[in-house]
Amino acid sequence: MSKQITIYDIAEALQLSPATVSRGLKDHPAIRKDTRKRIVDKAREMGYQQNHFASNLRKSKSNTIGVIVPRLNSYFMASVISGMEKVANAAGYNLIISQSIESKEKEFTNVKTLYDSRVDGLLVSLAYDTEDISHFDLFLAKGIPLIFFDRVFEHPQCTSIVIDNFKAGYEVTQHLIDQGCKRIAHVTGNIMRNVYSDRLRGYKQALANAGLPFDEALVYYCNLSEQAGAEAASHLLALPHPPDGVFCTNDTTAVNCMRVLKQAGIRIPEQIAVAGFNNDPLSKVIEPNLTTLNYPGQEMGELAAATLIRKLDRNEGSSINTLVLRHDLIVRESSLRKK
């Protein structure tokens, strides 16, 4: 249990004042080059490590970033977190990650917890059923930066990091149309969330542009779980006039949808073409391989963290409100109909 070295120990060893040592360890301009060097060298020699608590207490800053995500256990979210961790770590920040489990109540508790642990900023992807963001008010009121990613909320004080979900939804749908589909179903989540409403808009727009009718009966709202995918398939097959194409807003759902379709003896893509969303590893494994949309999770995580850290370090309220990442459509056999 070796004793902790403090700046006082260094000061004593060097016959300096603690204040000077403190400055020497930083970038303080009013310190001579050589004394700074002596201080830094001695600090290393003695195995000094800063006590962040003392420093945080003094500065009221934690060097910690709070993260709230709906769920951690998906490939997409794991990639996002991985990206955030990488950037944050490199910049000397720590991440505190919490899961809302898709519930606004839990999200609310998480916000409070993170507030209490004095995070310097917040990176949030909203829960399934969050209606407003008043629970973030205590952050906004204090001017603590709040950045949304993926499932975002428009707010003048907040930056949003997204992909162009409207365009993405349009592209996927257009692709199915190009393959000759005339009745395209859409399996999606809670349209209170931008990601789903925007994709739905894109879907509708593509239909409209192609002169295809929009049929509300072909839109299936669910929680996008494995089971929901299977149920969606059963539901669509039971329709008086079943679809000849399905656009699911995530790959898990798409893949489970395909499974049930195949079990029902439907040929994919000849009878029903399928497209998913996210480019989950699943999409490369299902047969036929799933056409999907590449959602750059790692990049989104990196960008979100970098944006927040820039705000924190420069202490500036950047004027950027929305950052849109590039996506791309990945065409695979599940949607390639021989015309």
Add this chain to the structure above:
Amino acid sequence: MSKQITIYDIAEALQLSPATVSRGLKDHPAIRKDTRKRIVDKAREMGYQQNHFASNLRKSKSNTIGVIVPRLNSYFMASVISGMEKVANAAGYNLIISQSIESKEKEFTNVKTLYDSRVDGLLVSLAYDTEDISHFDLFLAKGIPLIFFDRVFEHPQCTSIVIDNFKAGYEVTQHLIDQGCKRIAHVTGNIMRNVYSDRLRGYKQALANAGLPFDEALVYYCNLSEQAGAEAASHLLALPHPPDGVFCTNDTTAVNCMRVLKQAGIRIPEQIAVAGFNNDPLSKVIEPNLTTLNYPGQEMGELAAATLIRKLDRNEGSSINTLVLRHDLIVRESSLRKK
């Protein structure tokens, strides 16, 4: 920027001393029921929130747990973290997560960073190429609890949380043997890691018990990536005497192995049966569905966190050295040969 309420404010409002308030906010026994209530009520009323930095500074404790994992972006690891987060959060601890990216150098840096942020304990799954755990010495020397999970290292001071990898490897292999396989290949990772060496031992033991010869040429060592799975398949097919069964130590590899085998026109499981490991969602999607071993990731995360927290809160060096979680074999079509 509303002012922060401190225990002094509460003390003043209640005409008490800060010390009493501090005690009242805790479970301190020497406080009258009613004054405790007055304190708690007033604190809530004034919107008091504890300043953890001050408290940590005073107590030299951070209420933070450091986590080091090889990679975050797998379903398995995301489940583990999810479990840890749940337990830690409930117990008032925060997690600082860092990735070694399978490199011992990065792992070393992570250890230092976490040490500097004064985590109360460490949960670690070792990187691919870590040879010894001397870089954890500064933790061990200070008696900071260190718990390994999944990829563990035997050490008297550390608890390990694992599944019985020997038994698991044995069971998977035995299952393939039961299906009539005579030449079973094994695709695995760095056998410096217990998870791989134990499974290999189980594999060998099962072969031995069945009177089947062990053939080193049938063991393929790789990094268990998607690409490695594909390469393993090509390699095995090119052998003068190819296998009739393959046991891969993760599902990603197994699935990509199957893909290549299928492309080569091999019928699975008739010509070559395949089994994986982890019960990744992938395994239910590949066709035929992959026989695999259910690795309880979430439970492992929960158990690891709970074990650490128990140590921290009771401040006891429990005598338990290894905790073994239950696993089960999940049999699916990829291995079911009609005899």
Add this chain to the structure above:
DNA sequence: CTGTTAGCGCCTTCAG
């Protein structure tokens, strides 16, 4: 059962 006191280690005015 409650109050007094003395720091935890650091940073930041204010003075030299």
Add this chain to the structure above:
DNA sequence: CTGAAGGCGCTAACAG
């Protein structure tokens, strides 16, 4: 360019 001094908010002796 460097030093002295005070305090961030909390807790744990030590006294009553």
